[in-house]
Amino acid sequence: MLPTLNGRIQTRIFMLVVFGGVITLVLTPVLPGDPDYRTTYLILAAVLVLGVLWELVYHAIQQLRWEKDWPTLFGLVTALNEGALLWLLLDLELVPGIDYPYDGVPFWAFFIDFSVIWLVVWVWTNGPMRVPFIRWRFFGGRII
Amino acid sequence: MIDPTAASVVPTTDPSTYLPAQPISGDLTDQLLQTDFWTDDMVAAAGIPIVDIPFVTIGGGIGSFVTVDYLRIAGVPTSQMRVLSTLDFPWQTYEYLTRVSQVPRPERIRSDSASRPDNIWGFPSYGFAEGVRHFDPKVLWGLLTEPIFADYYTPKAGNVFEQLEREAKRISYDEMLVKGLVRIVRRRYGGGYFTILTPPEGASATKRVAFRSQYVHLAVGYPGLKFLPELQRYRTENNDYRHIVNAYEAHEHVYERLVQTPSTVLVRGGGIVASRILQRLMDDREKHGAQTKIVHLFRTYIHGTNDGYGNEEDQRPGGGRTRVTMRRRGGDGWAYQGFNYPKSVWGGQLKAQVRNLEGEQRAELYKRMGGTNTPYRRSWQRQMKQGRREGWYSCVVGTVDEMRPSGERILNRVRTAQGVVPVEVDFVIDCTGLEADIAEHRLLKDLLDHGGASRNPVGRLNVDRTFELIGTQSGGGVMYASGATTLGGYFPGVDTFLGLQVAAQEIYGDLNKRGFCKRIGPVRSTVQWWKWLAGSAP
Ligand SMILES: Cc1cc2nc3c(=O)[nH]c(=O)nc-3n(C[C@H](O)[C@H](O)[C@H](O)COP(=O)(O)OP(=O)(O)OC[C@H]3O[C@@H](n4cnc5c(N)ncnc54)[C@H](O)[C@@H]3O)c2cc1C
Numbered sequence: 174m175l176p177t178l179n180g181r182i183q184t185r186i187f188m189l190v191v192f193g194g195v196i197t198l199v200l201t202p203v204l205p206g207d208p209d210y211r212t213t214y215l216i217l218a219a220v221l222v223l224g225v226l227w228e229l230v231y232h233a234i235q236q237l238r239w240e241k242d243w244p245t246l247f248g249l250v251t252a253l254n255e256g257a258l259l260w261l262l263l264d265l266e267l268v269p270g271i272d273y274p275y276d277g278v279p280f281w282a283f284f285i286d287f288s289v290i291w292l293v294v295w296v297w298t299n300g301p302m303r304v305p306f307i308r309w310r311f312f313g314g315r316i317i
Numbered sequence: 318m319i320d321p322t323a324a325s326v327v328p329t330t331d332p333s334t335y336l337p338a339q340p341i342s343g344d345l346t347d348q349l350l351q352t353d354f355w356t357d358d359m360v361a362a363a364g365i366p367i368v369d370i371p372f373v374t375i376g377g378g379i380g381s382f383v384t385v386d387y388l389r390i391a392g393v394p395t396s397q398m399r400v401l402s403t404l405d406f407p408w409q410t411y412e413y414l415t416r417v418s419q420v421p422r423p424e425r426i427r428s429d430s431a432s433r434p435d436n437i438w439g440f441p442s443y444g445f446a447e448g449v450r451h452f453d454p455k456v457l458w459g460l461l462t463e464p465i466f467a468d469y470y471t472p473k474a475g476n477v478f479e480q481l482e483r484e485a486k487r488i489s490y491d492e493m494l495v496k497g498l499v500r501i502v503r504r505r506y507g508g509g510y511f512t513i514l515t516p517p518e519g520a521s522a523t524k525r526v527a528f529r530s531q532y533v534h535l536a537v538g539y540p541g542l543k544f545l546p547e548l549q550r551y552r553t554e555n556n557d558y559r560h561i562v563n564a565y566e567a568h569e570h571v572y573e574r575l576v577q578t579p580s581t582v583l584v585r586g587g588g589i590v591a592s593r594i595l596q597r598l599m600d601d602r603e604k605h606g607a608q609t610k611i612v613h614l615f616r617t618y619i620h621g622t623n624d625g626y627g628n629e630e631d632q633r634p635g636g637g638r639t640r641v642t643m644r645r646r647g648g649d650g651w652a653y654q655g656f657n658y659p660k661s662v663w664g665g666q667l668k669a670q671v672r673n674l675e676g677e678q679r680a681e682l683y684k685r686m687g688g689t690n691t692p693y694r695r696s697w698q699r700q701m702k703q704g705r706r707e708g709w710y711s712c713v714v715g716t717v718d719e720m721r722p723s724g725e726r727i728l729n730r731v732r733t734a735q736g737v738v739p740v741e742v743d744f745v746i747d748c749t750g751l752e753a754d755i756a757e758h759r760l761l762k763d764l765l766d767h768g769g770a771s772r773n774p775v776g777r778l779n780v781d782r783t784f785e786l787i788g789t790q791s792g793g794g795v796m797y798a799s800g801a802t803t804l805g806g807y808f809p810g811v812d813t814f815l816g817l818q819v820a821a822q823e824i825y826g827d828l829n830k831r832g833f834c835k836r837i838g839p840v841r842s843t844v845q846w847w848k849w850l851a852g853s854a855p
Binding site: 174175176177180235236237239240241242243244245246249300301303304305306307308310311312313314 | 431437438439440441442445460461462463464465466641642643644645646654655659660661663664665666667668669819822837839840842843846
């Protein structure tokens with residue numbers, strides 16, 4: 174990808190709202206540990222809020238690259254740092270608004286929901302997104 | 318293809334202007350050549366038949382192709398557009414230049430997977446399609462990990478041409494093609510333009526045909542190639558065109574000789590073309606037992622991180638070294654970069670940045686990210702390493718003071734930091750690829766002199782963000798330009814497939830605002846993509 178900071182943030186919001194929203198809607202009832210919608214959507218919101226902050230970090234790292242690009246692989250491996258931080262916050266019960274069960278948020282529910290969303294978003298941004306939005310790839314990932 | 322003789326001559330109210338009493342040649346007159354704005358009557362009086370068409374694109378190379386491709390997808394029928402060109406098919410010049418500079422059909426070109434001139438969406442990318450079609454996990458893995466753990470994927474030239482052919486058929490390109498050389502474009506009194514075409518011998522009754530259009534698009538490619546002056550002088554003075562060649566001219570005879578007779582070749586230049594020529598020379602050693610010795614002459618020897626001003630320690634305005642945020646890898650003489658500009662000029666940060674810069678500041682950023690460069694490819698590195706180890710590949714850094722014949726050979730006196738050294742070789746291959754000034758192209762010179770066009774901070778045609786040629790407006794008519802002639806504008810990567818598509822998108826957008834074509838919104842775009850996939854007409 175060839176993102177600008179503005180484009181990164183717009184794409185992040187668009188993808189998480191559209192794909193994150195739909196996938197969470199479909200997956201929540203079948204996730205292990207029976208999390209409720211309130212929990213899964215709050216986690217999604219946390220991915221979004223933290224994600225915008227992460228984008229600032231990525232943008233800074235991108236400045237060290239001569240090409241000012243963001244290789245395809247980076248878009249995949251950043252799932253690790255983002256997922257780990259979020260899980261840590263969930264484990265410490267620091268994500269606000271969630272009714273934490275006595276044994277915590279079920280890990281596998283979090284893992285599956287997070288990974289599926291990440292993978293779908295990653296695949297979509299690396300190709301199909303260019304089909305409906307012809308300007309998107311030439312304008313740093315901006316949608317508006 | 319359209320036969321220019323069949324083109325309609327638009328009648329004017331005065332029959333004498335198209336049914337002349339005395340014979341006329343249908344050629345340009347002095348009066349026409351001296352007038353910046355032409356009336357319909359002037360053209361008709363010269364006996365030049367007029368064809369009415371809303372949009373013409375001049376050139377008929379990749380730039381024209383991607384532009385009409387966009388417009389066809391935006392719903393413009395073939396009857397509304399003409400491509401004026403000397404070429405039979407859009408990739409003809411490109412294929413010639415790549416072939417002679419050692420990228421035959423099975424070899425891979427330079428640009429990336431998503432630079433698809435036959436597909437405005439760049440999806441599926443060449444790499445994805447290749448990896449899936451032939452189920453090649455190596456290609457797919459490469460796409461996933463480039464440029465960190467693998468070299469950039471680049472498509473095979475032959476595949477690019479086949480796909481272009483498919484798309485040309487799909488959009489009925491041939492229905493729009495009119496063959497001939499465009500002599501000049503002049504603004505029309507009352508709006509729009511006259512484009513004067515010289516059709517091939519015998520193709521039309523008159524020497525010229527005029528296309529009267531609201532919109533003109535210029536995509537004439539390189540204004541011309543310049544040879545290094547000392548090489549040109551040697552060639553003419555000694556009438557020797559066999560031993561001194563430019564990489565952009567046919568020079569297969571050199572390789573044939575090298576396979577038969579052990580010889581020494583001087584390769585000049587540090588860009589991708591030099592890399593290609595070296596690859597050919599080294600491949601011939603590996604595969605055909607050639608005993609070629611290679612002397613590689615660099616003008617600037619890059620030995621580490623660099624930018625467009627040169628090595629770390631070289632002078633740059635304002636002083637200082639390369640910036641941490643703006644430095645490129647390099648070594649062994651070369652500056653390494655995947656494509657001819659840093660990748661983000663085609664869509665990301667650098668594109669956004671340059672779009673907002675004017676004059677000096679823009680020229681400075683161009684300079685800083687510019688400079689001769691070539692991709693780092695593992696196979697090339699391996700060959701050069703072997704050559705250095707075995708002593709048949711060596712480098713010299715400097716400039717050539719003088720060239721003299723020495724028996725059958727050529728003696729070059731090279732000025733280096735250590736003084737002047739003689740380098741005697743059998744062949745010289747010039748890979749410096751200097752581009753000629755835009756004024757050396759007759760059509761462009763005329764536009765600068767009579768069409769209102771001007772130069773940008775880098776000296777090429779001054780285009781706006783929409784690729785409108787600034788200063789050439791004519792009533793409601795607009796002239797656009799894309800490709801190498803517009804380098805230096807608000808968008809840097811113009812002379813590439815993707816750059817030509819970026820331009821085409823801007824041009825389509827502007828034409829859409831002017832009501833010439835439909836909007837390619839999400840729905841139209843998706844429907845059109847499926848049509849592309851199915852191979853059905855847009
Ligand atoms: C060796 C080489 C390799 C390249 N490799 C790549 C690559 O891998 N990837 C990439 O993206 N880009 C590459 N490029 C750059 C660029 O994409 C190509 O050069 C591309 O062909 C440019 O398209 P164009 O339409 O501007 O010019 P062209 O394809 O050259 O077409 C312009 C045509 O206009 C015609 N013309 C000029 N004047 C007139 C006139 N007065 N009347 C009628 N016709 C006229 C010319 O005959 C010419 O054929 C490469 C360039 C070169 C030289």
